[in-house]
Amino acid sequence: MIFTFHEGHLKVLLTERNEYPYKDWWALPGFFVEKGEEMEDAVKRITYEMTGLKDIYLEQLAAFAGVKRHPEGRILTVAYMAFVRYDEVKNKVKPVTNYMRQAKWFATSDLPELAFDHNEILRLALKKLKKNLSYTLTPFELLSEKFTLTQLQQVYEAILGEPLDKRNFRKKIINLGYLKELDECQTGVSYRAARLYKVDRKKFLKLFP
Numbered sequence: 001m002i003f004t005f006h007e008g009h010l011k012v013l014l015t016e017r018n019e020y021p022y023k024d025w026w027a028l029p030g031f032f033v034e035k036g037e038e039m040e041d042a043v044k045r046i047t048y049e050m051t052g053l054k055d056i057y058l059e060q061l062a063a064f065a066g067v068k069r070h071p072e073g074r075i076l077t078v079a080y081m082a083f084v085r086y087d088e089v090k091n092k093v094k095p096v097t098n099y100m101r102q103a104k105w106f107a108t109s110d111l112p113e114l115a116f117d118h119n120e121i122l123r124l125a126l127k128k129l130k131k132n133l134s135y136t137l138t139p140f141e142l143l144s145e146k147f148t149l150t151q152l153q154q155v156y157e158a159i160l161g162e163p164l165d166k167r168n169f170r171k172k173i174i175n176l177g178y179l180k181e182l183d184e185c186q187t188g189v190s191y192r193a194a195r196l197y198k199v200d201r202k203k204f205l206k207l208f209p
Helices: 039-051 118-131 149-160 166-175 201-207
Strands: 002-006 009-017 057-064 077-083 100-107 179-185 195-199
Touching: 002 039, 002 149, 009 149, 039 057, 039 077, 057 118, 077 118, 118 149, 149 166, 149 195
Parallel strands: 002 077
Antiparallel strands: 002 009, 009 100, 057 077, 179 195
16 A cells, blocks of 8 residues: 655545446555566555656555455455655556556545455554554655654654644654754745754664664
């Protein structure tokens, strides 16, 4: 599944199915692994076909192999999570195959009923995101390379689904030691420009290898 952050919401990309079973239903994007293709190569291929992007940050979620999860027989699914910046994909998203009529971003707080067991898969993904939020680079994959602390807090709030105290959030995130304060401020804003930051990935990986 592919996540982004836009207009204050964590969003996930869904595709509208064009064939049975579950014709006209929304579903998580995905397709079959080709013969002789490694699993991670298949994930990268499908993600590229969906977004036009390469070298996307990916995390494996889990395998799903329930006997009744597909009406036409037992199918094993290995789910991955991908994280992209909205500005880089907003004009590139397209269905991966003819089986899909269209692709569309949905806020994770306002989802339709999904085909197969995809609601269950998505619930598990969101649970993992919340649980591991302090130990993953995910929030930074959803932001521009340079960001304000307010923008970072908005991403955290969107993933957690709840507001955070501004002072406590800033104190905690800065004390972690992997944010680099830049000698730059926002440009092109009508309000007082805020300081920009970057994540020091080397420091992050030393803390959370």
